[in-house]
Amino acid sequence: MKTYIVDSFTNTAFKGNPAGVCIVTTLISDEKMQAIAAELNLSETAFVQHISNNNYSIRYFSPIMEIPLCGHATLASAKIIFENTSVEEIHFTTFQNIELVTKKEGEKISMVFPVYETTKATVSKELLTALGISEINNCVYNKETNILLLEISSTSALAKLTPDFEALVKTNNSINGVLVTSSSTSEYDFHSRYFWPWSGSNEDPVTGATHTFLAKYWSEKLNKTAMKSFQASQRTGAMEVELIENNQLIIKGEAVIVFKGELCI
Known part of the structure; x- marks a missing residue:
């Protein structure tokens, strides 16, 4: 199976968020996909299969479980297809038929x-203590991704967070992750970090899928539809987001291919 590692939401190798991309040509089981994702041990691995013309199916697995939607692995998959075909537009269909x-x-x-x-x-x-947060401005929840969003006042405090992940997991058994965010006065409109030891790794370096609700959250607060987002993880990463008609969001970013190979299954 042709397999790639792509650093998403960056133009620099070994920054951004690395995703595995596996090109599926023959049917494989869910169990095998989960095993491959655990073997690659990246935050997500996408399994992409060509359906017809520029239509592809896509599924996402963390090392622990299948993930319904993933921005950086979609970006990584698109990068691979654009590099290997002449198409200019791709239509991915997820497991949830999105x-x-x-x-x-x-x-x-x-x-x-x-x-x-x-x-x-x-x-x-207990959850705030495990994150190392003493005070928040707001707390909201998104049901589609099962993620809790916490807004704090300082981007510098956000960057310095060093959660106790063992304690964090014990504070809640019903969510997929916690997104911590803050507005910014720099070239970016807002910063964020995403912690998800319940369903993936301790911290996701750059997370496109959280922007499905994070972009609207900040759009309403900042009175903007087009914004720049920075993820303040150790690897760092950035993207542009824009709310458009029909309740849709454009996420725009770059990606760098860092590995090409064949997986023996």
Whole structure:
């Protein structure tokens, strides 16, 4: 099986978020895909199969479980297809039958994602302590991704967070992850970090899927539809987001191929 590793949401190798991309040509089981994702041990591995013309199916697996939607692995998969074909637009269909349209725009790739709502939520003192947060501005929840969003006041405090992940896992058994975010006065409109020891690795370096609700959250607060987002993980990464009509979101970023090979299955 042709297999790649692609660093997404960056133009520099070994930055951004690495994703595995496996090109599926014969049917393989869910168990085999999960085993491959665990073997590659990246935050997500995408399994992509050509259906017809520029239509492809796509599924995402973390080392622990199947993930319904993943931005950086979609970007990585599009990068591979654009590098190996002459198409300028790709239509991915996810396991949940969500269609993701991606387009090549020079060195960047744009992806159309759905926009999700958030609802007011509460957070336990134990979870905040495990994250190393003493005070929050707001707490909301997105049901489609099963992620809790916490807004704090300082990007510098966000960058310095060093969660106790063993304690964090014990504070909640019903969510996929916690997204911590803050507004910014730099070249970016907002910063974020995503912690998901419940369903993946401890921290996801750069997370496109969280922007399905994060972009609208900040759009309403900042009164903007087009914004720049920075993810303040150790690897760092950035993307452009824009809310458009029909409750859709454009996520735009770059990607770098760092590995090409064959997986023996």
